[in-house]
Amino acid sequence: MTASHMPLLANPAVQRIAAPLLVGAVLLGIWQILCVALDVPVYLVPSPADIGRTLVADGPLLLGSLWVTLKITLLSFLLAVVLGVLAAFVFVQSRVIEASLFPYAILLQVTPVVAIAPLIIIWVSNTTLALVVCATLVAIFPVISNTVLGLRSVNPGLLNLFKLNRASRWQTLLRLRIPSALPFFFGGLRIASGLALIGAVVAEFVAGTGGTGAGLAYQILQAGFQMNIPRLFAALVLISLTGVLLFSVMAALARLSLGHWHDSEQG
């Protein structure tokens, strides 16, 4: 049976996209019906329709904030990837280096960003930069640990083959270690992209910046103070959508570069 003759819902591609959309629509529908039927006041739980209206009405304001948050997220994600990969390459040079430095990488990971954000905001006078530093701290660890794991996860047989053919250190890195590490690296990217967004939002909560440089976290805080609950929800929706979008981009990137050979990207 070819794809065109299949019932629409039996098509895996349709299932992957349509099924979650359908679930979302049903949940939103129930939410809307409950809000209307129980006459829930808008300052407790706004209905999806209320949130939608707010999204449109506050669009310019919220989109401006989204851009601020997105900028910090992307900058810190980029920084986390570059620094994380560099750190990973340093770590795999020798067991001694890894043993002496890795505990501090873990220290970075286990220290809550909320706890160190005030310090960083004091030390770094530029607010945007301070937020980027905070979000980078949150996002960098999975990049380091996954890339290290990947660079070490080389098939020993292939390593013997390279040795037997007297491959240089550089050839082994380029042709064996880096390709072997890619699946792990992309796994790290997926986690790091989400963490960069969380880091950007959390750091802004702590920093509490206002004015023109206000991100979505600031809008949520302000909306809370003003009991403008629909706007709070609207900002939340934008943050969630950004997270989903980032995740999808990372997944697509992994599929694009691994799809032709790695098991994780099959089917």
Next chain:
Amino acid sequence: MNAVLDAAAMVQSNPHNPVHGVPVLLANGVEKTYGNGTHALQRLKLEIGRGEFVSLLGPSGCGKSTLLKMFAGLEQPSAGHVRWWGKGQINHSAAEQKLAMVFQEATLMPWAKVADNVRLPLDLAGVPRAQSQRRVDDALQLVGLGQFGHVYPRELSGGMQMRASIARALATEPNLLLMDEPFGALDEFTRNRLDSDLRQLWAARDLTVVFVTHSIYEAVYLSSRVVVMGARPGRVIADVAINGPQQRDEAYRTSAEFIQQCAQLSALLAEANAEGGH
């Protein structure tokens, strides 16, 4: 380069009689003791001449893979020495002293197409692309994968992956081929076919093969000589010449000669295992 495929010419220039002169491989008084006290090899002496097909046959733990790794230069003996063409180390610049190894698994890079996998040793050695491409094509043709250069290893069956692995070794045009239980994970039918192809390949070239296996039938079918090894500590128990015909086919597997040789090796192995059990 075309000589790769020109089997007839090669047979004439290389009658497979053990050539007297410098042995291709020589292990003398070789010992291997691991840090945990395991005695993998004990005072092992073995000489392998040009053009021989030697199988190292023995139970697991007899050090046959360790010995092969030493022959490949991947492991150092704790005592004694290994000689390659009479020298204390492999001379990588000598064209007629090339060594290649085929591992237990196909060991292909999953991210590279079959042809790129086969080309790898040539790339690492800096062979120009125009030249390496022809050698890769020839090698793939030789193992029957001429149509599969542009697919990824995951799209091949286990037997075909092993063929690609052999093609990778052949592309370097080796004089010495070390094979570590290459067909151990394959089904019997595929294994028999690959054995027969390997035997033909060897007969057509100036090639010395050292083949590790724990299958008596495989050893007898392939080899001109079988070295039986015993375990704990690993040592040579018997060195048996296989006097089968030069041309071997499926009929050889059921011949009286074949069965008699297998029985002889089986008895030797049983003896070795009984000793090892103490």
